[in-house]
Amino acid sequence: MQVRILVRLKPGVLDPQGRAVHHALEGMGFVGVEDVRVGRLIELDVADGTDHAAITAMCEKLLANTVIESFSIETEGSL
Amino acid sequence: MTFRAAVVTFPGSNCDRDMATALEAVSGTPALRVWHGDADLPDRLDLIALPGGFSYGDYLRSGAMAATSPVMRAVVSAADRGVPVLGVCNGFQVLTEARLLPGALLRNAGQRFICRTVGLTVENSGSLFTAGYSAGEHICVPVAHHDGNYYADAETLDRIEGEGRVAFRYAGACNGSARDIAGVLSANGRVLGMMPHPERAVETAVVPAMGGTDGRRLFESVIAAFASA
Numbered sequence A: 001m002q003v004r005i006l007v008r009l010k011p012g013v014l015d016p017q018g019r020a021v022h023h024a025l026e027g028m029g030f031v032g033v034e035d036v037r038v039g040r041l042i043e044l045d046v047a048d049g050t051d052h053a054a055i056t057a058m059c060e061k062l063l064a065n066t067v068i069e070s071f072s073i074e075t076e077g078s079l
Numbered sequence B: 001m002t003f004r005a006a007v008v009t010f011p012g013s014n015c016d017r018d019m020a021t022a023l024e025a026v027s028g029t030p031a032l033r034v035w036h037g038d039a040d041l042p043d044r045l046d047l048i049a050l051p052g053g054f055s056y057g058d059y060l061r062s063g064a065m066a067a068t069s070p071v072m073r074a075v076v077s078a079a080d081r082g083v084p085v086l087g088v089c090n091g092f093q094v095l096t097e098a099r100l101l102p103g104a105l106l107r108n109a110g111q112r113f114i115c116r117t118v119g120l121t122v123e124n125s126g127s128l129f130t131a132g133y134s135a136g137e138h139i140c141v142p143v144a145h146h147d148g149n150y151y152a153d154a155e156t157l158d159r160i161e162g163e164g165r166v167a168f169r170y171a172g173a174c175n176g177s178a179r180d181i182a183g184v185l186s187a188n189g190r191v192l193g194m195m196p197h198p199e200r201a202v203e204t205a206v207v208p209a210m211g212g213t214d215g216r217r218l219f220e221s222v223i224a225a226f227a228s229a
Helices: A015-025 A050-062 B016-027 B070-080 B091-096 B154-162 B216-229
Strands: A004-011 A040-043 A069-077 B003-009 B034-037 B047-050 B085-088 B104-106 B114-122 B138-144 B149-151 B166-170 B180-187 B192-195
Touching: A004 A050, A040 A050, A050 A069, B003 B016, B016 B047, B016 B216, B047 B070, B047 B091, B070 B085, B085 B091, B091 B104, B091 B192, B114 B180, B149 B180, B154 B180, B166 B192
Parallel strands: B003 B034, B003 B047, B047 B085, B085 B192
Antiparallel strands: A004 A040, A004 A069, B104 B149, B114 B138, B114 B166, B166 B180, B180 B192
């Protein structure tokens, strides 16, 4: 079963990387970009039937640092 | 009784030898060395030091992988028993990832790696690690990091400030850290995480022009606490 986990910095947490990318886009002449936030996509291939609680635990214990990051989980059906 | 300190080495640690050298220089006793895969620590430890470096290549987040290593389970358990733990630089990142300290270390606000000696203000001189300093004292200690931008939510910052758990503050803007926090203590004051490298500021004979010796008293403080225990 394919699982996609999107890890994002929480609102309000400074994202210097996003800011640098934003600056680069403007430097390239792209206009109208209001903000850029850089996150992380983690793809897992897990045994069929792996329950949501187990995936949530993986996110909370390792894949995301919930002090600074939020995460969302998409499983096969919802991809 | 001799002072028993252990220095943990993770794959990618690169300040472990400096830490061991500093501990031996100040205590007169060689530090024990522990590998990340060791599930058990030596017994009767008076200090556990987590060194700087780039453990596990900083994969996922700085310190995140190291925080899950077998030795960290033993370190968390030792910290729970009150064994003093010092985390410097990557060691600080590991301590926050292991939730032994609040907050997190983000990429420096200016995006650049910062490698220079910085001024610090000693905020709390009452801890095991800082008793050799005076509150408000200005000291100089080197930093070398890319992810040293301390972050915690406002409520947590207010709480740790109110509890006197900010050990050191940058005397001037450094890396974007919330409230210029450079070092944080645990609730019981026995775990210290800091981005600056006290182990690089112990002996003038090594690199006379760099570092100074302002880091030395941190180790002396821990050893003095051990000696008087």
